[in-house]
Amino acid sequence: MRLWFWAWTIVAAGIAVGSALAHDRASAPFAFGAACAALLEAVGGTPGAEWLVFAGVSSVVFVAVNRKRHRRRHGWSGSGRRSVGRVQD
Numbered sequence: 228m229r230l231w232f233w234a235w236t237i238v239a240a241g242i243a244v245g246s247a248l249a250h251d252r253a254s255a256p257f258a259f260g261a262a263c264a265a266l267l268e269a270v271g272g273t274p275g276a277e278w279l280v281f282a283g284v285s286s287v288v289f290v291a292v293n294r295k296r297h298r299r300r301h302g303w304s305g306s307g308r309r310s311v312g313r314v315q316d
Contacts, residue, residue, distance in 0.1 A: 231274060235265035235281075256292055260285030 239261035246255040264281040272280070 229268065231277065232265055232268040235261050235268055235277065239265060252292060253289070256288035257281075257285045259288050 239258045242258035260281045263284045264277040267277050267280050
């Protein structure tokens, strides 16, 4: 195995352990992205492709995991003086 395989593996393990200890769901997708980059390195990928896989997979998993956590902070509640004249879609 080449050096980048071990680097991606250590990064993935470090982020996974840190995320588990901190009970942090926001950083866990980056551990999965780093693991995918390590897998690509194991099959002979280029460093540029590994970084693209890391960024792409991490972004997609981050959005998928945290989509339900999103709350609208400024919703159309309809109460209070600041909501006068607003029409709810």
